[in-house]
Amino acid sequence: MSGALVFIQEDLGISDLQIQLLVGMAHLCGLPGSLIAGRIADHIGRRYTIIVASIAFLLGSVLMGYGQPYAILMIGNCIVGVGVSFAMVVAPLYSTEISPPSSRGFFTSLPTLAVNTGFLLGYLSNYFFEKLSRRIGWRLMVAVPAVPSLCLILIMLKLVESPRWLVMQGKVGEARKVLLLVSNAKEEAEQRLREIKNVVGIDGNCTLDIVEVPKKTSSGTGALKELFCEASPVVRRILFSAVGLHLFLRLGGSAVILLYGPRVFERTGITDKSKLMLANVGIGVSKVVFSLISIFLSDKFGRKFLLLIGAVGLSVSMSGLAVCLIIVEESKEKLLWAQYLTIILTYIFVASMSIGIAPVTWVYSSEIFPLRFRAQGLSICVIVNRIFTVAVVTSFISIYKAITMGTTFILYSAINIAALFFYTTLPETNGRSLEDMETVFERNSK
Numbered sequence: 001m002s003g004a005l006v007f008i009q010e011d012l013g014i015s016d017l018q019i020q021l022l023v024g025m026a027h028l029c030g031l032p033g034s035l036i037a038g039r040i041a042d043h044i045g046r047r048y049t050i051i052v053a054s055i056a057f058l059l060g061s062v063l064m065g066y067g068q069p070y071a072i073l074m075i076g077n078c079i080v081g082v083g084v085s086f087a088m089v090v091a092p093l094y095s096t097e098i099s100p101p102s103s104r105g106f107f108t109s110l111p112t113l114a115v116n117t118g119f120l121l122g123y124l125s126n127y128f129f130e131k132l133s134r135r136i137g138w139r140l141m142v143a144v145p146a147v148p149s150l151c152l153i154l155i156m157l158k159l160v161e162s163p164r165w166l167v168m169q170g171k172v173g174e175a176r177k178v179l180l181l182v183s184n185a186k187e188e189a190e191q192r193l194r195e196i197k198n199v200v201g202i203d204g205n206c207t208l209d210i211v212e213v214p215k216k217t218s219s220g221t222g223a224l225k226e227l228f229c230e231a232s233p234v235v236r237r238i239l240f241s242a243v244g245l246h247l248f249l250r251l252g253g254s255a256v257i258l259l260y261g262p263r264v265f266e267r268t269g270i271t272d273k274s275k276l277m278l279a280n281v282g283i284g285v286s287k288v289v290f291s292l293i294s295i296f297l298s299d300k301f302g303r304k305f306l307l308l309i310g311a312v313g314l315s316v317s318m319s320g321l322a323v324c325l326i327i328v329e330e331s332k333e334k335l336l337w338a339q340y341l342t343i344i345l346t347y348i349f350v351a352s353m354s355i356g357i358a359p360v361t362w363v364y365s366s367e368i369f370p371l372r373f374r375a376q377g378l379s380i381c382v383i384v385n386r387i388f389t390v391a392v393v394t395s396f397i398s399i400y401k402a403i404t405m406g407t408t409f410i411l412y413s414a415i416n417i418a419a420l421f422f423y424t425t426l427p428e429t430n431g432r433s434l435e436d437m438e439t440v441f442e443r444n445s446k
Contacts, residue, residue: 001026001122006262006276007137011135020397022077025077029079033085034386038377041165047159060079063076066139095366098162108366113292123281123284126277163175171210246365248357254353258350283346291354298360307356307360311357314419
């Protein structure tokens with residue numbers, strides 16, 4: 001969508017306000033999806049919820065590719081937004097619940113790496129399809145995601161269900177089979193199964209394959225009310241930590257860089273469409289390379305280390321971008337050095353985001369909630385994520401036109417500096433079992 005927006009505006013003759021609404025509508029329509037995604041994941045399972053998300057991607061992409069009139073484009077974008085919200089809840093949830101503690105950071109970072117690879121492929125499609133006619137080019141840009149969506153539907157039909165969800169349904173025998181497939185040894189699988197059974201309320205020594213569990217446990221009924229009104233101080237701190245990560249992820253300007261990158265580069269005097277698309281490809285390359293680095297570092301150095309390193313990079317690069325853009329906006333001449341510096345600082349910002357807060361937010365927030373609250377707790381995080389993404393992307397153009405782009409980036413820089421102090425309060429979760437997270441937070445609170 002980032003590169004397509006340039007051509008959509010020209011082809012359909014729509015205003016900046018309509019562009020902001022188009023960008024924000026996917027996130028806005030994703031709010032109800034976020035609200036119910038956790039409940040659906042608790043009812044039908046993690047695997048089938050991913051299939052539902054993929055169907056939404058498929059339908060939305062086809063409609064957006066049709067893209068005439070503007071209303072059809074909006075509807076397609078809304079459907080994609082629902083799919084995004086479902087996927088944002090269930091992909092890290094599924095990855096977390098099937099992964100062994102020793103490599104959970106690696107496996108739970110894979111969805112983020114996949115998303116970033118998707119960004120890169122999207123930017124590449126912008127660059128190559130831009131060479132086609134304006135009417136056809138942008139439609140192909142937004143329609144091609146239908147292909148991987150269909151592939152994902154077919155793949156998920158063959159994959160296993162989350163063992164933790166199976167135990168919540170009383171299907172202990174099926175959960176044991178899955179754990180034997182995804183554990184390093186039979187002893188580890190049995191140990192993980194005992195821990196999960198104890199959390200769900202089943203005797204750890206029970207050998208039955210089918211066990212009756214309370215409906216409240218199997219369906220997640222009442223989890224949200226309990227989380228907000230009856231939770232222990234430790235669980236409330238877990239909720240605060242997870243929501244705080246998602247707030248800083250979205251308020252720090254990452255969505256602006258990813259969606260409005262060409263507009264930022266254009267501000268420095270780059271007007272050639274092909275050059276704008278090529279500069280955007282660099283954002284995708286930076287995201288993929290540093291996401292790949294992050295997945296190998298997460299289990300070695302821990303989540304907190306990556307958050308702090310990333311936050312320093314975000315603060316410095318965003319401050320540099322702000323200064324650079326202020327100089328450009330004050331200058332009456334085209335500054336070639338400013339164009340190169342803006343592109344370099346943008347890539348550093350994306351690299352810092354991709355090695356730190358972007359993957360770690362999803363790893364951390366999907367692993368710290370107790371099992372009963374995990375799916376719906378993550379739904380709350382995604383709702384917060386979507387609300388503030390909508391606020392940022394639908395207001396960015398209006399704000400920078402009112403106070404300049406450089407001043408807007410100063411605000412983002414201040415938020416990233418504040419995030420650095422927040423991350424120092426979070427406990428390390430690397431190598432701990434999912435069933436042990438309340439103890440981790442309880443010890444950190446003392």
